[in-house]
Amino acid sequence: xxxxxxxxxxxxxxxxPAGVSRRGFLKTAVSVGAGGVGLGMGLALPARAAGASQPRxxxxxxxxxxxxxxxxxxxxxxxxxxxxLNQAYMLMNGLIEIDAKMQVQPELLTSWxxxxxxxxxxxxxxxxxxxxxxxxxxxxxxxxxxxxHRGDAxxxxxxxxxxxxxxxxxxxxxxxxxxxxGGNADLPYLLSDYHLLVVPNGFKxxxxxxxxxxxxxxxxxxxxxxLFHRNPHYWKADAAWVDAVEVIVINDVTARTNAxxxxxxxxxxxxxxxxxxxxxxSPAVNVVRxxxxxxxxxxMDCSTTQFADNNVRLAIKYGIDRQKQLDTILRGYGSIGNxxxxxxxxxxxxxDIAQHTYDPDKSKFYLKKAxxxxxxxxxxxxxxxxxGAVDSASxxxxxxxxxxxxxxxxxxxxxSYWDKGWMHAPFSMGYWGGRPTADQMFSTAWQSTAKWNxxxxxxxxxxxxxxxxxxxxxxxxxxxxxxxxxxxxxENGGAMIPLFADYIDATSSRLKGATSHPLFNFMxxxxxxxxxxxx
Amino acid sequence: MARxxxxxxxxxxxxxxxxxxxxxxxxxxxxxxxxxxxxxxSATPETVAALxxxxxxxxxxxxxxxxxxxxxxxxxxxxxxxxxxxIGAELMPRLFNTLFLACYTAFVAIPLAVALGVxxxxxxxxxxxxxxxxxxxxxxxxxxxxxxxLLILVLAVKFxxxxxxxxxxxDMSTGERIYTTTxxxxxxxxxxxAHMMRTTRASVLAVMGSxxxxxxxxxxxxxxxxxxxxxxxxxxxxxxxxxxxxxxYLIVGVIMVEVVFVYPGVGQLMVDAVSKRDxxxxxxxxxxxxxxxxxxxxxxxxxxxxxxPRLRHKR
Numbered sequence: 001x002x003x004x005x006x007x008x009x010x011x012x013x014x015x016x017p018a019g020v021s022r023r024g025f026l027k028t029a030v031s032v033g034a035g036g037v038g039l040g041m042g043l044a045l046p047a048r049a050a051g052a053s054q055p056r057x058x059x060x061x062x063x064x065x066x067x068x069x070x071x072x073x074x075x076x077x078x079x080x081x082x083x084x085l086n087q088a089y090m091l092m093n094g095l096i097e098i099d100a101k102m103q104v105q106p107e108l109l110t111s112w113x114x115x116x117x118x119x120x121x122x123x124x125x126x127x128x129x130x131x132x133x134x135x136x137x138x139x140x141x142x143x144x145x146x147x148x149h150r151g152d153a154x155x156x157x158x159x160x161x162x163x164x165x166x167x168x169x170x171x172x173x174x175x176x177x178x179x180x181x182g183g184n185a186d187l188p189y190l191l192s193d194y195h196l197l198v199v200p201n202g203f204k205x206x207x208x209x210x211x212x213x214x215x216x217x218x219x220x221x222x223x224x225x226x227l228f229h230r231n232p233h234y235w236k237a238d239a240a241w242v243d244a245v246e247v248i249v250i251n252d253v254t255a256r257t258n259a260x261x262x263x264x265x266x267x268x269x270x271x272x273x274x275x276x277x278x279x280x281x282s283p284a285v286n287v288v289r290x291x292x293x294x295x296x297x298x299x300m301d302c303s304t305t306q307f308a309d310n311n312v313r314l315a316i317k318y319g320i321d322r323q324k325q326l327d328t329i330l331r332g333y334g335s336i337g338n339x340x341x342x343x344x345x346x347x348x349x350x351x352d353i354a355q356h357t358y359d360p361d362k363s364k365f366y367l368k369k370a371x372x373x374x375x376x377x378x379x380x381x382x383x384x385x386x387x388g389a390v391d392s393a394s395x396x397x398x399x400x401x402x403x404x405x406x407x408x409x410x411x412x413x414x415x416s417y418w419d420k421g422w423m424h425a426p427f428s429m430g431y432w433g434g435r436p437t438a439d440q441m442f443s444t445a446w447q448s449t450a451k452w453n454x455x456x457x458x459x460x461x462x463x464x465x466x467x468x469x470x471x472x473x474x475x476x477x478x479x480x481x482x483x484x485x486x487x488x489x490x491e492n493g494g495a496m497i498p499l500f501a502d503y504i505d506a507t508s509s510r511l512k513g514a515t516s517h518p519l520f521n522f523m524x525x526x527x528x529x530x531x532x533x534x535x
Numbered sequence: 536m537a538r539x540x541x542x543x544x545x546x547x548x549x550x551x552x553x554x555x556x557x558x559x560x561x562x563x564x565x566x567x568x569x570x571x572x573x574x575x576x577s578a579t580p581e582t583v584a585a586l587x588x589x590x591x592x593x594x595x596x597x598x599x600x601x602x603x604x605x606x607x608x609x610x611x612x613x614x615x616x617x618x619x620x621x622i623g624a625e626l627m628p629r630l631f632n633t634l635f636l637a638c639y640t641a642f643v644a645i646p647l648a649v650a651l652g653v654x655x656x657x658x659x660x661x662x663x664x665x666x667x668x669x670x671x672x673x674x675x676x677x678x679x680x681x682x683x684x685l686l687i688l689v690l691a692v693k694f695x696x697x698x699x700x701x702x703x704x705x706d707m708s709t710g711e712r713i714y715t716t717t718x719x720x721x722x723x724x725x726x727x728x729a730h731m732m733r734t735t736r737a738s739v740l741a742v743m744g745s746x747x748x749x750x751x752x753x754x755x756x757x758x759x760x761x762x763x764x765x766x767x768x769x770x771x772x773x774x775x776x777x778x779x780x781x782x783x784y785l786i787v788g789v790i791m792v793e794v795v796f797v798y799p800g801v802g803q804l805m806v807d808a809v810s811k812r813d814x815x816x817x818x819x820x821x822x823x824x825x826x827x828x829x830x831x832x833x834x835x836x837x838x839x840x841x842x843x844p845r846l847r848h849k850r
Contacts, residue, residue, distance in 0.1 A: 069810075069811065070803065070804045070807040071573075071617035071618055071807050071813055071816075072617075072618060073619070080617075153585065153589075154585065155585045155586040155589055156582070159581070159582055160582070221628070221799065222618055222620070223803070224799040225704065248797065252794050252797070254684060255700070255796065255797055258687050258691060258692060259699055259700050259797075261692055262692055262698070263695075264698060264699065415565075416565070416566035416567045418571070419566055419567040420567075
């Protein structure tokens, strides 16, 4: 069962935000301005597929999910895995929602405005929303909920993401102000993080969370199951169709697939890449495939003498057969990476950067340029890095041999890999869950000062471009800067990124309304409130 | 007899204490701690330190062990480090589930195994003997999760008569519970029956060669009567041992079956707790398992003495 462990920290690093386009920014502001409170949501949210059935109220939705442990907690500062993430979104609402097109949409914050320089922001709080305990939502609740993740005593997983926030304060009963240490045009994206969930001011009882969400707390056994009932007063008009939602934790992928086929659950997450094609043959099952930012990394520590020379890094980058990795490791359910972390779904993705291909001769050439005829390397890997990481390493071992790269694979145990392997071994493997914006991705793992700069790569020009792009509101200019950053990362960066992996869910054909979402499985964690069951 | 029982019980307590020290030391030796395990890849030194302090992990290990021991002796299992819930409340429903499945399986397996063992001893080399031998040998050679998958394939997917998920909930009636747990029960049945049946057969056959059995045969007693009245009581000691061993297995060793059938037993709880370094939970589960093993083995020893007059009466 160690193979589930690669999922354990998946969500804790799953996403986080930054980067609203000027257009998207205006669109949001306008729609809210015109529609007033209560409108705005549902705009670009799960678009209903043409010809799909009309939503229908009723039934008990059963979800079979991987990513749950008996050690789970619904405390928004922790949310250690996929199951608690989904359960938390059933009970509570976020501040801002990300739609299927990767745009920010209002949730409990309805509209926002930045002063020039994007360092001072005001946000308006949705009115007429009540918590499950009857309390009316106001600015105090929002301030309290954000501050759970800030301050010295906070143990929040996103504490460092929010470090750029200098102050959060109440401006009026339904308005808050946020001051940043520096300008960031992408603050709304930052606030869309799934950890930022809203509870009543002063609330602490995480064994029974009270929120404004589509479902009300019922039964809950961590890592086993939960049963939450529909919130009859839910504020979203076009959501919460089912009477109740039951989550059954099924970490074993075979058991999960069996449960769907034998009709014991309506949907499962994280389908095994190896069996997707078999599953697709069944008429009673639909497969939902979402392309997103999740990518797999081979990390070269640029602070070591071995990898300090960019020629060595390029030799590695030309020594892997990406197409073969895609076909073998992901059975085609993903796309090829070009050694920078920005996915095709990102609005700033630069399609015109030359793709690194499998070319042992070129690889040899760069080794020679570095003054080497052969290169001996030790690659630290583990099943924790990503599902199939060890296989991927073996493939790479064979593929890179003709270039003169002698790779030995050092396999480490899953439960200590993030502690001892990743960011410690000179050559290691890992993955990132992707971020809603290019700025967020780069500042999390690529900026030289980033805490998780897992290749210890330093490029002053890259850092400068990143800071410059962050404060800009002109989309065209930003696109240019992000193109340059992607190019620098691809040519000079310390990470080889061969693959972007899709997220795959499977649903019973009775379940309607489930769509792709670029953030992660189960419509970014909000599936339960948007789907309905056919009679 | 009373002295023997007392001695066994005292030894049992000593074993339990040693187990608790070993579990504590073992978990401490594992790399990483609960704080870094909870935060996973997103751990930064700052958040790990904050979490450690809030969980009291900055105290020395020896001090934490004795604090745990004092509370444990008073019957307080403490709270889980990861989700803050009281461990007792978390453990009890799972313990009930584990015991339920163990009893359900034992209820079917023990009579079946003993009956099959005796029957194949009576007709040694017969069709029943050979079939039972082959089937039990085959099933004991396959890993239990594989048997589980085969049973799911046949009884849940191809011919959907039983549910593949044994996701029991507290509000279920006993009938529903039995229905839901039948597939895991069948899987375990395959695993435990073999051992008990073969021990029964072997020990009955061993006794069959002795002089008093020969006397019985010469006297003209029917074979079943010789086996049931004369051979079986004298072959009881090894059978009791095999049964207690398998009962202990049913309580402590069924983690793979729990995973395959998504059955919320104690095994899964302990595995999750070990991977998250949730020490108090690991300790509680470990003590429970040790208690089951020590308790059942002590009981088996006492019963074996009771069943054997030569051991019961001092020479």
